[in-house]
Amino acid sequence: MSYTNTKPAVQKWHEMIKTRDMSILSELLADDVVFRSPVAFKPYEGKQVVYFILTNVIQVFENFTYHREFFTEDEQSVVLEFSAIVSEKQLKGIDMIRFNEQGQIVEFEVMIRPKQGLEALAVQMAERFAKYQPA
Secondary structure (H helix, E strand, O other): OOOOOOOHHHHHHHHHHOOOOOHHHHHHEEEEEEEEEEOOOOOOHHHHHHHHHHHHHHHEEEEEEEEEEEOOOOOOOEEEEEEEEEOEEEEEEEEEEOOOOOOOEEEEEEEOOHHHHHHHHHHHHHHHHHOOOOO
16 A cells, blocks of 8 residues: 555645645545544544534634644654644644545544643534534
């Protein structure tokens, strides 16, 4: 298996975050993508709900910055370390992203600390999810 599309996909991801052009996200997400949230017990499955989560979370984060990235040896996965502010609470976290051979995201897991930052994010996202209506 060759994952030569992973690094270009990660570059697209960074470009999307920098420009806030979320249309890029649609081509980056596989249809069967799974998202594991730091605040939800059950994973979210499918492109539509994951698109909703990621486009909203980027609006909630202030001063969002990536610091480091680590690729697995087979280059199928990357871990991106970030910091942000939510409701005046500083937080740090990592995005653990796994790609398929086509360079699409098949798994996206987020871990965040400290608890106060995570709680602030949970409150903001709960408000947005209350308005979420899948087609």
